[in-house]
Amino acid sequence: MRIERHQVDEERVARAREDFVDRIGRQVHSYSRAGLMTTTEWQLIADSFLDYLGALSTTRPDLGCAEARAVLKDAAEAAVGAVSFAAYYPHDGFHVFLDYPNFGMSYAREDGQDRDPHHLVTAREWLDAFCLAIVADTVSAHGEAFCWARQLMPDEPVTPTLELVDGFAAHFFEEAELPGADAGAEPQPGLRALRALTVGDREAFDAALLALLQEGPHGTGPRSLLPLVPIALAALAYRTHGWTAAVDTDYLPRALVTGFETPGPRVRALGRDPRPDAVARLAAGPVDVERPGPLRPPTPDDEAWFERRTREVLTPKEGEPLDAWDLTAALGYQTHLLAARASASADATDALLGNLRLGSRLGAAAFRVALAEPGTEAEVTVDGRTLRLPACRDRAFGPALWETALSYALVTGSAEDLEPLVAAGPTIATEDPSPFAPYRTALHDHLRGADPLPATERALEQVERTRDKGFPPPPVVLFSQLLRGDETSFNLALLDALEAHRDHHSVADRAAEPGAALNLGILALACHARRSRGWAVRVRSPYLPARLLEAAGRA
Incomplete structure (x- = not known):
């Protein structure tokens, strides 16, 4: 009726x-x-x-x-x-x-x-x-x-x-x-x-x-x-x-x-089978995930401002020493610039590649400083310059900065930049009281060769508890499929993660937020899967610049 x-x-x-x-x-x-x-x-x-x-x-x-x-x-x-x-x-x-x-x-x-x-x-x-x-x-x-x-x-x-x-x-x-x-x-x-x-x-x-x-x-x-x-x-x-x-x-x-149940591909974590219809959807060919709009590409003045501020904090005035806070500030400027430039193109431009390389070096340099013995100096190389900074291990080097720095290193594939991050870990400077803590621990355990499954299980439970809390959760299910070693399930989880990111930024005016155009954490796991396992990525999206995935596949 x-x-x-x-x-x-x-x-x-x-x-x-x-x-x-x-x-x-x-x-x-x-x-x-x-x-x-x-x-x-x-x-x-x-x-x-x-x-x-x-x-x-x-x-x-x-x-x-x-x-x-x-x-x-x-x-x-x-x-x-x-x-x-x-x-x-x-x-x-x-x-x-x-x-x-x-x-x-x-x-x-x-x-x-x-x-x-x-x-x-x-x-x-x-x-x-x-x-x-x-x-x-x-x-x-x-x-x-x-x-x-x-x-x-x-x-x-x-x-x-x-x-x-x-x-x-x-x-x-x-x-x-x-x-x-x-x-x-x-x-x-x-x-x-x-x-x-x-x-x-x-x-x-x-x-x-x-x-x-x-x-x-x-x-x-x-x-x-x-x-x-x-x-x-x-x-x-x-x-x-x-x-x-x-x-x-x-x-x-x-x-x-x-309850907003969808017929699309929803991947269950850690050993459970995905839906057959979702598998067929990916098997038929690359699945496209578009970005919501309107995005806000940077103006030339915006780009010049971020570049100038980065140079200024890395070039202190005469008589003023450079410290580790300057590195974290510069990484913040580059991250804002990266997000803005990602809005302007569906693929990685030369300028965006420069952002990634500099961000990777800045993140690694910051944690080399954090690893240095108190009272000593750390020697780091950033943008072709060798800098000496006093050792520092305070809240500036918190877990969120570590995760950002790690994402840069995984996207660029720089083993040299990854080394200090693995040595430091997310809590070298301060404990992590956030809902993201188990995920960061699982990432660290995976990269340092420890068993990541206990922390991953805790991270999956945390995601369920914090679901619909107004902030996007970390890509825990995607990471769990990487650990599982199943290429198809990883691609299904990648599709889920990108659609969740897109849906979050489809609400209200969130499409104008800096992180709308690119999720660095998801991109990092996609590049890591290409580089470490040789997996094909069967999701096609501006969120996954093809140039970056191709570079990861050649590594």
């Missing part, structure tokens, strides 16, 4: 889409400057995200794109932020963070204050937030807030909405009988759907979901195109039982129901 969506106001759809990146940024920062952000502000922000998501669905009904995924995540986070405020403030602290506008708000405990009854949530607000949390798969992370907010909810007459609130709470938290069990009349469709899910009755579930959809959403705004209760129930059915909705309708966007 097919159910068509209702008509919405086209002007409101256009307004919801127009300049959303800047508009949502202005909205959240305006609220933060106006005073305490309460349930009201977080609900308004959630509404803005939902309007935009509904507007996106008018041209992409399945919502299967990176932009929609990011918007859903923050719509859920903002809606749950309202619930958390009602549940916790002022008696406990909590935090709300929106990745899309890169905005966060922390709330501390405020002793001596009473809870404001105007800042509690209604049944409708609770239910909408809970449905969004189901679809975004964050119920377990916020279960306590939902339970507290329900207990504090203002007294209301029993309504179908309140019944659904208690129905979802019972289904997820209480393992109790769903409300309405003793009523003489047949329960409402939402409760019938929950009961069918509980007992595994697919026929009853399909009938209840159809009844819900036939009741019809209301409103002319774009968010009315996304009825949250049916979407949440369909998502529960699919993710719990594998049931797909019997009704055909754009009211149930496939991506929201399946």
Whole structure:
């Protein structure tokens, strides 16, 4: 059966889409400057995200794109932020963070204050937030807030909405009988759907979901195109039982129901087999991965500025000694210039090759200085010049700098530049408290001939814990396939890694970020696989400049 969506106001759809990146940024920062952000502000922000998501669905009904995924995540986070405020403030602290506008708000405990009854949530607000949390798969992370907010909810007459609130709470938290069990009349469709899910009755579930959809959403705004209760129930059915909705309708966007499951090549790590359809896709020929736009190539003035700053920090004024901080600053300038130049061409230009060689030398030089005995000097060669620098081993030589320097050395293939990095390791100067620590340890173990599998397992677990945290994870799965020694699986993981990088930079205005045009860590592993194992790279992309891969294959 097919159910068509209702008509919405086209002007409101256009307004919801127009300049959303800047508009949502202005909205959240305006609220933060106006005073305490309460349930009201977080609900308004959630509404803005939902309007935009509904507007996106008018041209992409399945919502299967990176932009929609990011918007859903923050719509859920903002809606749950309202619930958390009602549940916790002022008696406990909590935090709300929106990745899309890169905005966060922390709330501390405020002793001596009473809870404001105007800042509690209604049944409708609770239910909408809970449905969004189901679809975004964050119920377990916020279960306590939902339970507290329900207990504090203002007294209301029993309504179908309140019944659904208690129905979802019972289904997820209480393992109790769903409300309405003793009523003489047949329960409402939402409760019938929950009961069918509980007992595994697919026929009853399909009938209840159809009844819900036939009741019809209301409103002319774009968010009315996304009825949250049916979407949440369909998502529960699919993710719990594998049931797909019997009704055909754009009211149930496939991506929201399946959790943005895609039929593409997703590689499982460390010894598990990839999907056969993904293998066939690569076997048919090179797979293309394009970059999102618009990228921002450097102007001649930009290039001249970065080159000048690099020369200046490596050429101190008379009487002023050069120190290791200068090396790290120069590496930073070259990395910015590398990213900018990568935006200008799909392949490596001579200028970009010069960037890579200089960056590789600078990274190696920095860690030669870190390896030197305290109180001595290290002699390094950079850009044809021999420099003497006092030994230094402080936070300037942290794990992130080590990873960057290592990536340069793996891309260029310079054994001379790789040597001090392997000798130093990522924590020569300071411990690594970041989520990237296990990955860096695994890389180091691999290159120094130790067993990298324990650290790789920890890195894979860390990636799962930090998934969708707003920053791209390291290419751990790609690295795990290198260790596995399977060329096909490596290419599948390479395709996954590049598509994940592309999707991250397809959201909001991230295509303009410096790292959008080139992921140095992924490129480094591709070059390392070509050079150390002789593997063919069957992914064709501006992210993988052909000139660099060809050079690695000749080594």
